[in-house]
Amino acid sequence: MNKFVIAVYVENKFGVLTRVTSMFTRRGFNIDALTVGETESPEYSRITISLSGDGYAREQLINQLRKLFNVRKVEVLEPDCIKRELMLIKIENRPEHRADIHYAADAYRAKVVDYTNDGMCIEVTGDPTKIDAFIEIMKPYGIIEMCRTGIVALERGKETLLGKEN
Amino acid sequence: MKLTGAEILVRTLIDEGTTDVFGYPGGQVINIYDALYKYKDELNHVLTAHEQGAAHAADGYSRATGKVGVCIATSGPGATNLVTGIATAMLDSIPMVAITGNVPCSLIGKDSFQEIDITGITLPITKHNYFVNNIESLQDTIREAFAIAKSGRPGPVLVDIPKDVQVATYDYEPKEKMPKFPLRLAKDSEIEAAIKLLNEAKRPYIYIGGGAAGLGMGQAIVDFANRIDAYIGCTFMGLSSIPTDCPRFLGMQGMHGHYASSMAQNEADLILGIGVRFSDRATGNVKKYAKNCKIIQLDPDFSEINKNVSVDVGIVGDVEYSFKKIITGVLDKKNPEWVDRVESLKADEARFEEEIANKAKAPLTPKMMLDVINENKPEGTVIVTDVGQHQMWTAQYVKFDRTRRFVSSGGLGTMGFGLGAAIGARVATGDPTVLITGDGSFGMNLNELATAVSHKIPLVIVIADNGVLGMVRQWQTLFFNKHYSNTVLTDRKTDFVKLAEAFGAVGKRVFTKDEFADAFREALKVTDGPVVIDAVIDKDEFVLPMLPPGGSIDDIIVNIDKEGK
Numbered sequence: 001m002n003k004f005v006i007a008v009y010v011e012n013k014f015g016v017l018t019r020v021t022s023m024f025t026r027r028g029f030n031i032d033a034l035t036v037g038e039t040e041s042p043e044y045s046r047i048t049i050s051l052s053g054d055g056y057a058r059e060q061l062i063n064q065l066r067k068l069f070n071v072r073k074v075e076v077l078e079p080d081c082i083k084r085e086l087m088l089i090k091i092e093n094r095p096e097h098r099a100d101i102h103y104a105a106d107a108y109r110a111k112v113v114d115y116t117n118d119g120m121c122i123e124v125t126g127d128p129t130k131i132d133a134f135i136e137i138m139k140p141y142g143i144i145e146m147c148r149t150g151i152v153a154l155e156r157g158k159e160t161l162l163g164k165e166n
Numbered sequence: 167m168k169l170t171g172a173e174i175l176v177r178t179l180i181d182e183g184t185t186d187v188f189g190y191p192g193g194q195v196i197n198i199y200d201a202l203y204k205y206k207d208e209l210n211h212v213l214t215a216h217e218q219g220a221a222h223a224a225d226g227y228s229r230a231t232g233k234v235g236v237c238i239a240t241s242g243p244g245a246t247n248l249v250t251g252i253a254t255a256m257l258d259s260i261p262m263v264a265i266t267g268n269v270p271c272s273l274i275g276k277d278s279f280q281e282i283d284i285t286g287i288t289l290p291i292t293k294h295n296y297f298v299n300n301i302e303s304l305q306d307t308i309r310e311a312f313a314i315a316k317s318g319r320p321g322p323v324l325v326d327i328p329k330d331v332q333v334a335t336y337d338y339e340p341k342e343k344m345p346k347f348p349l350r351l352a353k354d355s356e357i358e359a360a361i362k363l364l365n366e367a368k369r370p371y372i373y374i375g376g377g378a379a380g381l382g383m384g385q386a387i388v389d390f391a392n393r394i395d396a397y398i399g400c401t402f403m404g405l406s407s408i409p410t411d412c413p414r415f416l417g418m419q420g421m422h423g424h425y426a427s428s429m430a431q432n433e434a435d436l437i438l439g440i441g442v443r444f445s446d447r448a449t450g451n452v453k454k455y456a457k458n459c460k461i462i463q464l465d466p467d468f469s470e471i472n473k474n475v476s477v478d479v480g481i482v483g484d485v486e487y488s489f490k491k492i493i494t495g496v497l498d499k500k501n502p503e504w505v506d507r508v509e510s511l512k513a514d515e516a517r518f519e520e521e522i523a524n525k526a527k528a529p530l531t532p533k534m535m536l537d538v539i540n541e542n543k544p545e546g547t548v549i550v551t552d553v554g555q556h557q558m559w560t561a562q563y564v565k566f567d568r569t570r571r572f573v574s575s576g577g578l579g580t581m582g583f584g585l586g587a588a589i590g591a592r593v594a595t596g597d598p599t600v601l602i603t604g605d606g607s608f609g610m611n612l613n614e615l616a617t618a619v620s621h622k623i624p625l626v627i628v629i630a631d632n633g634v635l636g637m638v639r640q641w642q643t644l645f646f647n648k649h650y651s652n653t654v655l656t657d658r659k660t661d662f663v664k665l666a667e668a669f670g671a672v673g674k675r676v677f678t679k680d681e682f683a684d685a686f687r688e689a690l691k692v693t694d695g696p697v698v699i700d701a702v703i704d705k706d707e708f709v710l711p712m713l714p715p716g717g718s719i720d721d722i723i724v725n726i727d728k729e730g731k
Contacts, residue, residue: 014297019289026290056472063469069294069314 003032004058005083005153007161008047008065009039009073016070020047023068029053029061033150044072044162048152050128075161083153085128088113089135090121092142104137119144167339171301172197172332175265176205178308181340184236186210186593188223188586192240193280194267197332212593212621214586215613217244221251222586222611223593224262229573230548230591232380234261234315241268242280245326246287250580252322253291257577258403259376261320263311264288270330271299285326293321301334305341313344319377319467349466350483352491359479360438360462360488361495367436367460369504370396373419376403376576377441377465381486384408384569387440388415390493395501396438397508399427401448402561404441406549406572410565416512420448421713422558425518425724426511428711431456432719433507439463441485444474445577454718464488518711518724528704529678532556532630535701536563538683539600539628542690548573548591548599552584552607555636558709560602582610588625589617598626598690605631605655605662615669618696625696626689629662632705640708644726666698675700 010016017036024031031051039046051061058076065074091101093116105112105122108130114121124134128151135146155161169177175198179187187209191199202211214220217239224235235255239248245266255262269278285295294314296307304327311323364370372391384407391398391414398408399419408415416427431437437459442448449455452475461477463470464485471480481488523533536559543549549564550573551557557574566572573591575583584603592599608629618625630636635653642650666673672692676682682701689697711724 014299015285018286022289059472060469063467063471063473066468 002054003050003052004079005077005081005151006049006051006062006065007075007077007153008049008071009044009162010047011070011072012043012045013070016045017047019068019070020065023064027060027064029057033148035150035152037152048150050151073162073164075164077153078155081153081155083127083151084125085131085149085151086123086125087131087134087146087148088121088123089138089146090119090144091138092144093118093120094141097141101138101141104134108134110134167337168335169338170197170201170332171304171327171334171336172201173204174301174305174336174338175308175327175332176201176209177338177340178305179236180205180208182309182312182343183233184209186212186227187236187238188212188214188220188227188590189238189265190214190217190220190240190244192244192267194241194269194329195238195244195332197329198238198265198267198327210593212589212617214589215616216611217247218251218582219586219589219611219614219617221248221262221264222254222580222583223590223617224264225251225255225260225583226550226573226587226590227594228255228260228262228590229587230570230597231594232570233594234263234312235590236263236265238265239267240280241266241284242282244280245282245284249287249291250582251586252288252324254575254578254580254583255322256291256293258575259320260322261315262322263308263315264322264324266324266326267332268297268326268328271328272330274328284324288324291322292324295324295326297326297328298331299328301331301336304331304336305338309341309344313346317347318349319465349487352481352483352488356479356481357488357491357495360481360492363436363460363462363479364394364438364492364496365499367394368501369433369435369507370394370501371431371434371437372396372398373431373437373439373442374398374400374404374407375440375442376401377485379404379407379441379569381441382569383440383486383489386489386493388412390496393493394496394499395505397430399423399431401442401445401576402574403576405561406566407569409567416508418561421450421715422562422709422711424562425515425711425722426508428713428719428722429511430508434459437461439465439477440489441465443470446474449475450713451716451718454720521725522710528707530676530682530701530703532559532703532707533563534679535628535630535682535703536560538679538686539602540565542683542687543600544598544690546597547571548588548595548597550574550584550588550591550599550601552601552603553579553581554604554607555632555640555707555709556602556604556607556630558637559630562709581607584608585611585614585618585627588627589614589621589623592623592625593621599624600626600628602628602630604636605629605633605660606635608662609655609658609660612665615666615671615696615698619670622694623696624693626686627696627698628686629698629700630703631662631700632703632707634705636705636707637709639705643706645714662698662700666696671695672697673700674698675702677702
């Protein structure tokens with residue numbers, strides 16, 4: 001089981017996200033995360049999907065996505081692509097842990113964005129593996145609530161996804 | 167010129183070459199029906215008894231001609247009644263445009279009377295669908311719907327039009343049909359890989375599916391098979407693309423396929439699949455399917471390559487282009503051992519069939535019925551079926567003389583498909599149309615007899631009436647200890663002759679081969695409406711051969727007695 005990231009350019013039309021996600025359900029694909037947002041072109045949105053699976057699952061997913069009429073482009077991103085994710089994480093604020101949490105946040109270039117006597121909320125951005133690691137560090141201090149955005153990703157260099165040949 | 171949305175819709179259907187539409191009026195399509203009234207000289211509307219019948223009729227219209235079939239239904243229950251018909255078209259890749267009305271945009275999302283989210287419901291069973299929320303885009307949406315339905319791997323498209331869009335007015339000028347979307351053309355390297363495998367093959371088998379059936383490639387395939395000493399088999403959906411009497415043609419393979427066709431496919435060292443998807447009914451257990459064999463697959467759909475079976479060369483794109491390119495590079499070849507082997511398989515098959523025929527004591531058997539139909543049907547007859555044993559017997563025994571003469575629900579296996587589809591096929595072609603059905607399937611949508619009567623549509627309807635749900639009964643006999651749970655229909659006491667008469671049609675009951683032959687010949691002469699022939703057969707006729715579900719060719723059952731032994 002490999003992890004991979006698929007980027008999809010879809011037309012900015014009513015119901016497109018439903019078409020994509022309903023296809024996943026219908027075909028039995030299990031995805032880890034999905035993000036969707038604006039792109040350089042107002043005509044298109046970009047969906048970034050991360051999932052784990054074998055080569056068969058990956059090929060099927062891509063081919064089924066390509067068949068959807070509002071999908072313009074589907075690519076598996078190179079493993080060295082730039083991946084970023086944002087997380088908000090709420091930690092218990094106990095005096096005995098306060099300094100350690102601050103040190104960790106500094107090391108991960110995370111920001112404290114909310115602070116009360118009994119809790120603090122930290123914003124952390126980066127590669128998903130970095131986020132995973134930060135969560136591990138925070139576990140002993142008491143995670144109250146957390147929320148990850150799922151990843152966005154771009155490939156390196158000047159080439160664009162839309163410019164790639166099929 | 168300024169037209170209403172409803173008028174723009176109907177004009178655009180006419181611009182797209184539609185001659186007949188099938189539908190049922192209702193509150194949210196009254197405006198469309200008003201436009202149909204206005205343009206009734208240019209577009210014929212067939213009122214069905216139920217929206218499901220309209221969807222199947224549009225499907226039959228398409229299967230028999232290759233044109234895009236169109237059905238119309240109102241919002242809510244009208245729209246949901248189309249669902250089975252749309253799904254049937256989806257599973258068999260049939261180009262169809264379904265038009266539904268909906269409540270005005272201002273009432274959408276408020277659970278208004280007869281409001282339903284039909285685009286949501288049909289998302290998984292359409293190739294694409296639209297909710298048209300403005301009149302400006304209506305004409306181009308309809309044009310695009312047709313283009314999507316027929317491009318590449320065809321399929322159904324639904325267009326949901328709220329009432330206010332039907333009522334609004336906007337500029338309309340006739341436009342050309344939107345061209346089909348271009349298909350990918352095979353790369354030379356892919357063609358060369360296929361040619362190499364074909365040149366090396368000693369036991370080649372050409373395997374034709376629904377993706378090739380409509381393309382009219384039959385003769386080219388037969389010529390190619392002759393050149394390289396290959397044999398041709400087909401899937402259920404590939405039937406009628408090769409004339410049945412062609413000596414290279416072995417017929418359908420798979421669960422109820424011809425013995426020689428299934429065996430030859432299993433023994434082949436190369437399968438050239440054209441527009442096939444290796445469905446479970448065709449392959450049986452995929453782990454044991456064609457395991458000593460190279461496979462080349464030509465298909466317009468990316469996702470079909472390596473989906474069910476791993477292939478050695480998969481070529482996506484224009485199937486005709488790929489095929490033409492490949493055959494120019496393949497050398498003529500003789501494979502005498504293969505020819506001997508397949509000819510001996512054919513002889514075995516003939517012997518099995520003879521044994522079964524000789525054992526038959528009944529005065530009328532399915533084989534006898536289909537022999538009579540073959541002997542008497544005029545050239546170009548469209549054969550339509552429902553789903554069940556009669557469908558498999560038809561697939562096995564009916565002789566086809568040209569492509570698009572077989573109309574049957576393959577992928578979805580929709581009982582109740584036949585009568586609506588027969589109406590659509592007959593309206594579309596004007597050719598003699600025979601529906602072969604069973605008492606179970608016919609019971610599902612027999613209300614469409616009213617449609618055939620009211621529109622004076624001549625149909626010969628043959629009910630293979632065994633008083634049971636025969637296909638399920640066959641499984642119960644073989645695999646469920648003869649527990650005939652809910653498959654006996656004789657308690658229904660339906661008299662199909664009286665029923666036909668009640669609908670204003672002609673009905674006739676027959677018990678013997680001679681009676682059936684007389685009735686069939688008489689029925690073909692009727693030109694102003696349907697004739698129902700209730701052909702009484704034994705409840706324990708089996709469909710043979712049979713590969714048990716999940717089994718492989720090694721498990722093939724070629725002959726069993728009525729006790730299932």
